[in-house]
Every structure is written in C-alpha cells, then in structure tokens.
Amino acid sequence: MQKKTLAVVTGTRAEYGLLRPVIQKLLCSQTLRVQVLVTGAHLAPEYGSTVTEIEADGVPIAARIPILKFRGPLATADTVACAIGQFSRWFWEQRPACCLVLGDRYEIFAAAQAAAYAGVPVAHISGGDVTLGAADDWYRHCITKIAHLHFPSCAEYAARVVRMGEAPATVFNVGGLGDENIRTMKKMTRAELGESLGFELVGPFGLVTFHPETAGAAAPEAQMAELLAALDETRGLKWLVTKANADAGGAAINAMLDHWAADRPEKAAVFASLGVKRYLSAMGYAAVVAGNSSSGVVETPTFGVPAVNIGTRQAGRILCENVLCCPAEKEAIGAALRTALTPAFREKARTAVSPYNGGDTSGRIVRVLEEKLLEPGFGAPKVFYDGERG
Structure with a gap:
C-alpha cells in the first residue's frame, strides 16, 4: 500500500x-x-x-x-x-x-x-x-x-x-502534548542543566518568559520594564530567562533583556531558546515560573510548580491551583512572586491537578x-x- x-x-x-x-x-x-x-x-x-x-x-x-x-x-x-x-x-x-x-x-x-x-x-x-x-x-x-x-x-x-x-x-x-512531554521525557539533572547553560543553579531560581501582548493597547517595553524592576526587588533568587518570540515588539523587549542581564551576570542569564529538554528540566527545578507564556499556565500544573501569570496574554485559559495572576505592574508582580514563594503556596501548587493529562x-x-x-x-x-x- x-x-x-x-x-x-x-x-x-x-x-x-x-x-x-x-x-x-x-x-x-x-x-x-x-x-x-x-x-x-x-x-x-x-x-x-x-x-x-x-x-x-x-x-x-x-x-x-x-x-x-x-x-x-x-x-x-x-x-x-x-x-x-x-x-x-x-x-x-x-x-x-x-x-x-x-x-x-x-x-x-x-x-x-x-x-x-x-x-x-x-x-x-x-x-x-x-x-x-x-x-x-x-x-x-x-x-x-x-x-x-x-x-x-x-x-x-x-x-x-x-x-x-x-x-x-x-x-x-x-x-x-506538553503534559505528555513532562511525564515521558528524560530530564537533565540540576548539575547537568547548570553545566549546559554555563550558569550556576545551586540555589533557588525563577524561570521567566514574557511575550508581547498582541491584543489591546499594552506597550511591551513598558510592561517589560515593570517586570524587570520586580525581578530586581525579589530577593534570594537567580533568574533564568528565555527571550520573547517573533511577535511585534519582541525584538525590543529582547534587547532590554540582554542589557539587563549583562549588568547582572551573577544573578541572571538570558537565552534565545533553551530547547525543550533544558526548558522542561529547568521548569521542574524552578522555585517559581513567571511571565505570560502558555507553558506557565498549561505545563506548570504537571510539575506542581508555583506560577505567576502576568498581564492578559493568557486570559481565558483554564487556570489550575498553582497559578497566580497579576497585572503587568511592578508592585503587583512583586507581591505575586512573594506569595508564590511562600511554603503554603508551594504546598498548594504541589497538589495541583492538571486537566491536560x-x-x-x-x-x-x-x-x-x-x-x-x-x-x-x-x-x-x-x-x-x-x-x-x-
């Protein structure tokens, strides 16, 4: 045949x-x-x-x-x-x-x-x-x-x-498919991940991805400035950041990320792409996942990792118990990150049940x-x- x-x-x-x-x-x-x-x-x-x-x-x-x-x-x-x-x-x-x-x-x-x-x-x-x-x-x-x-x-x-x-x-x-990847793909150890990235991951870190909002009148650069200010004020974490996609405004906020990370080499590392294996491995070890990527609301429940969903890009999706939503404003982002990092919320996130299995x-x-x-x-x-x- x-x-x-x-x-x-x-x-x-x-x-x-x-x-x-x-x-x-x-x-x-x-x-x-x-x-x-x-x-x-x-x-x-x-x-x-x-x-x-x-x-x-x-x-x-x-x-x-x-x-x-x-x-x-x-x-x-x-x-x-x-x-x-x-x-x-x-x-x-x-x-x-x-x-x-x-x-x-x-x-x-x-x-x-x-x-x-x-x-x-x-x-x-x-x-x-x-x-x-x-x-x-x-x-x-x-x-x-x-x-x-x-x-x-x-x-x-x-x-x-x-x-x-x-x-x-x-x-x-x-x-x-994201849920399936998490359950079936062999992940890297924390040491292997850090070595592969050239960025030490001994202590707690947050995984961040932020894309432009392409509906409405939001200004991507202004939103990124608010996010970066909130990350700077969040103590005790390093930041592993993946750049924005090819949407309108993505190049501008990626340039902001490069400049920001260059001034903080011990605290932040920015990558155009981690690849699926490194990205999912990082998500599993992260203390918190932040930004507005679909993975932050769709895939984090499978890991039971706290997630902070920023702005309206993902508004309308099913949200699990591990996800906190906030406006793209420094104070709101900072408050959500602090809540996500508390023992009580980490326990709540750990028991989240994904609807995508x-x-x-x-x-x-x-x-x-x-x-x-x-x-x-x-x-x-x-x-x-x-x-x-x-």
Whole structure:
C-alpha cells in the first residue's frame, strides 16, 4: 500500500517541542509519509536559529520557508502574505493528503490558509483554547474553521470546538502534548542543566518568559520594564530567562533583556531558546515560573510548580491551583512572586491537578491520523454542525 503524505508545519521553538513526539511517531508510521516544513523563528538567527534542534533530532526537513524579513507596523500582515504565497506554492506542487498544524500563531494561520487554498485538508492540534490578550486567539479559531480534524487538549476545549460548528466525529480530546512531554521525557539533572547553560543553579531560581501582548493597547517595553524592576526587588533568587518570540515588539523587549542581564551576570542569564529538554528540566527545578507564556499556565500544573501569570496574554485559559495572576505592574508582580514563594503556596501548587493529562497524547493523534487519512472521502467539503436536531 502506498503511504499517504502528511505535511507538518513548525515555526517556533515552543511549538516544535510539543510536536516533537508526534513527528517521531509519524516517522515510524507504516501508512503515512511525513514531510516537515520549517518556517518562522526557526530560521532566524535573532531567535536562536532553532532549526538546529530539529536537525539534531535527525528529523528530515522537506522545505525551509523563510518569512521573517519585514519591519514596521505592517510587519505581521506582510509576513502572513509572504507565508501564504510560499506555502500555497508548496502545497499545490506537492499535494499532500493532509497538513498538520499546532496552535495559534500567525505563521501557522498562514500555512492553514495556504493549505485550504490548495485543497489540502488540515488537522489542528490545540484548538478551542481562549487567550484574550493575544491576536493568537482569533488566529486559532480561524484555523479551527479551516480544519477537518481537531485535537484539543482537554474536555472543555473539545466542547468549545463543537460549539463552533465542528462535527463531534472530527473532534478528539487527546490531552496536552506538553503534559505528555513532562511525564515521558528524560530530564537533565540540576548539575547537568547548570553545566549546559554555563550558569550556576545551586540555589533557588525563577524561570521567566514574557511575550508581547498582541491584543489591546499594552506597550511591551513598558510592561517589560515593570517586570524587570520586580525581578530586581525579589530577593534570594537567580533568574533564568528565555527571550520573547517573533511577535511585534519582541525584538525590543529582547534587547532590554540582554542589557539587563549583562549588568547582572551573577544573578541572571538570558537565552534565545533553551530547547525543550533544558526548558522542561529547568521548569521542574524552578522555585517559581513567571511571565505570560502558555507553558506557565498549561505545563506548570504537571510539575506542581508555583506560577505567576502576568498581564492578559493568557486570559481565558483554564487556570489550575498553582497559578497566580497579576497585572503587568511592578508592585503587583512583586507581591505575586512573594506569595508564590511562600511554603503554603508551594504546598498548594504541589497538589495541583492538571486537566491536560490525556495519557499517550502523541500516540492517540497519530492513530487518528492513520485511520482518517485512509478513509474514502477524507477532506470532502465540511458541513457546519448545528447540533442534534429533534
């Protein structure tokens, strides 16, 4: 039997870290042939050229699609237009049976649109979430309406996808890939992590990631200034910081981070990317995780680590007992960090129960893809699901 071709798109370090076990299992599939398309921040030196992580995993790359070459107020729109053009040509020429995407970023939105224009069905991981503080929120819901298959990370998000008009037979509540990574990936020891980073981690430290808020009128540089001031006033911790992603405003706050860390070499270390193994290892040893990354609210519950979620970027997501929310203001951030570091809150965080545990999430995704892509008529025009009619 001839294998069906499945294209998998990845554009960022965080998203590849989640897709990694899915790709690895797909590479062993007896019925699917995988073509990995690499784009976005993976190919940009200023964001760590994280394509090297994919290469180090031995994953064959079918195409490299560079898109981050625009500046100015229309940079995101220009990038999306560029990405749609390049992905459309690739999909039209290669004609894969399906395109698998994860998440909600603009480059993934562009890839999903391009697949649709070329008549290629889309399978979408992590639909149904809500993040009111980021433009990603509407990108994600648009991808849901494009996609033929849906892999949300918990029951509440699966129900939301159905309420958006997607047939229940196409929606599979598989759990969270981040949760699976934490449970299955072999972590580094604390000593190995510190040696790998070149940053001593003998005492307590906090893990920080802060991205621009892309919905609303928040000023990323002003918010970063408030965060850095709060970190400076929090005693007894070192800070391990990963830089912002390629959203508008990310380059400016990354420059602030570089300057801040250069003045505090004994207290802070900043990295463009840690890679999934170092990042999850660091999260497990951290005294607190702070910032506004999705990992701070989605993955920390599995570790039982206190988390401080800053600002509105993640507003709307399910929050567990280990997460404290605060405005992006120095005093509020400082107060939340102090609470998170208390013995009482650390105990509360330790017993948090994650709603994202789906067991063998990556395996479940692959098994559904292997089954559905071989069904006669897969990819036929979708019908809006209005619920059961009496």
